[in-house]
Amino acid sequence: MSSSASGNSTALFTDHYELTMLASALRDGTADRDCVFEVFARRLPSGRRYGVVAGTQRVLDALAEFRFTDAELAQLESTAVVDSATLDWLANYRFTGDIDGYPEGELYFPGSPLLTVRGTFAEGVVLETVVLSILNHDSAIASAAARMSGAANGRPIIEMGGRRTHEHAAVAAARAAYLAGFATTSNLEAGRRHGIPTRGTVAHAFMLLHDSEEAAFRSQIDKMGTDTTLLVDTYDITKGIDTAVRVAGPELGAIRIDSGDVGVLARQAREQLDRLGAKDTRIVVSGDLDEHAIAALRAEPVDAYGVGTAVVTGSGAPTAGMVYKLVEVDGRPVAKRSEHKASRGGRKAALRRHKPTGTALEEVVYPCSAPPEAGETDRQLQIPLVRAGQPVADLPTLEDARQRLRRGLVSLPWEGLKLSSGEAAVPTTFL
């Protein structure tokens, strides 16, 4: 049987039917067939022009912990999900196959082969749920966050939406947002787990705790110094700014406005701060901002944005709609053939064609059995991730992903960066 119970096992982040399929396949002898599973999205969320791959590293981390320890096996036995032969097989489960995929930070389009898992049916089928959970969540957040980063046009964004989503999803969302260009997060666990810089000063509760706005400002300045961010909209913003500069002096780091028409308020605040001599005091705005609100603030004197709900919920697209499909069995392409949701069989890879200027032209998805001649400006999109069950060396880091995404966005045709609804920025061609 397996090693002792581990609190970190990811093995039950799995749909019941993966294991009943496994049980049947073990019994009828098909479990050992060589299979290829492919992750792709049939379409982008409505109106979106590109997607951003995120979560791949988390998939590899989950794979390393995908172990059926005594605790998981006992649960499956007591609930009679599978028979004892299947339990024995699961006790020894280790993925020994190969995985290739788009690296994190890569753009994707409908049909892009985002992850290709090769191994026996048994080894591959049990990974479906956890792989999709991670990629669907993280890519949805990164895809929304990239639009916000673009709209912010270089101004920093702090991710502060953890309270609006599941406590663990919050950590992954902070990572995905950072991958997509956000500067920092409010989430301390994301700081610990992923090394993302965390930031924060005070909420309105701190203001209300004190006997006056001035008392709260004084306490904050005493503790954090003048290079902090004072929250000026608890009572009256104009008076708040007066008090803030009086207490902190013109060296005050920043003010934050969290409610109201933040564009108008930012302009008034800028004038007032300048008048008070606080010309270098920055203005941070927050409060239900999404990519459209950020874009609308482009002409306003805003120095940084705080974004919460919109980013952690994917700004209208909380899941990326990716699927994990069996595309090849013992070298033979397979695909669902009913009139609805037909898929393309066979193991595939992809390259992106570019103009000589570097602008992306099309996503070419091709059968691995018949790769096209690659031109000088073509770029292969999949990289090796796992070989014989082990992660390959020197996988891209989170910083690599940030840079990759920046390069990718620069390569898009300009229409591809528009926030309005439209077609995919480049067409997908299936060879």
Place this chain on the structure above:
Amino acid sequence: MSSSASGNSTALFTDHYELTMLASALRDGTADRDCVFEVFARRLPSGRRYGVVAGTQRVLDALAEFRFTDAELAQLESTAVVDSATLDWLANYRFTGDIDGYPEGELYFPGSPLLTVRGTFAEGVVLETVVLSILNHDSAIASAAARMSGAANGRPIIEMGGRRTHEHAAVAAARAAYLAGFATTSNLEAGRRHGIPTRGTVAHAFMLLHDSEEAAFRSQIDKMGTDTTLLVDTYDITKGIDTAVRVAGPELGAIRIDSGDVGVLARQAREQLDRLGAKDTRIVVSGDLDEHAIAALRAEPVDAYGVGTAVVTGSGAPTAGMVYKLVEVDGRPVAKRSEHKASRGGRKAALRRHKPTGTALEEVVYPCSAPPEAGETDRQLQIPLVRAGQPVADLPTLEDARQRLRRGLVSLPWEGLKLSSGEAAVPTTFL
């Protein structure tokens, strides 16, 4: 210092600013002021007529694990989030206050005081993020799932959306959907953690793995018996149903249709099954169903629904928009007073007034300092959850929550159960 590191600590599911507020308050002496924090939603998601409270038990579980162990303290020290005096305070952190709240499964409306946390500022402020993460997520899912359960009108729904959301959120979503009337889940971890019945048979991959549809059906029947669900839409549904009944006999438990116009297909399938003598074979439909699609299938011969994406993403409302506000300091009501997002200060409770017939009339939110006279048909909505830091005995179970919600929905005026957009089912009155 604290006890040894625990992998289960929830203490860093916290926004940076909670701890910087704490540090300032410890320094200026306000940290010990008696405070009341209140969780409420300013409004329901656009067009929704009621909300469903879910996550309260998970909040209490998270509270029990809210400990700054050496691991958390080391992280906070190395990133200089707070000073050493604050670290010392956190090392000894235990919530010692009181919590009251709406029990799980209770309906809520704008302004309902869903959770009331009483304790010192320091004790209460650090809980904000994790409390909101849990309640906002779980209540959003339960609120969507309740509409689906209502639309299904007694037919069972299986939750199968785990792959469309973060792997941990998936487990909580399965719980929230079950709380809101779903029959089962596909999520094995939800089975383990929350005792929810899990179900599953096969995916299309199992069909494609085999040399023919018939071979796949035979394998499944051999393993799982005839009282299983055969997936008939991989190739041609009509042929699939013929083959299914030929292989399994008329005792076949169910067929599943996962694509296409499932209403039309269900009707055709029912006729075909009846013609083949499989009159008791059930029809399960799935594939992008939401509450509206379920309602539209009410007249069709469908025996069970599989619902995925829509339920785990809150069917358009992935977060409940709840906030955690400081409402009282040392017995004095406090509230943000700027023109935007004004709040009502003071500790509050609520009761729901009903007609003598039991139909709900209004949600009455009142200051605890001036409770209204309660009539015979009024029902107090908050219950004690925590006293002196410890959960009270005999808290409601998940089954209790299911029953509470059923009773609550029956009590709504009939307009309140409509799926179309509208006002809150009952008005909120603030005394």
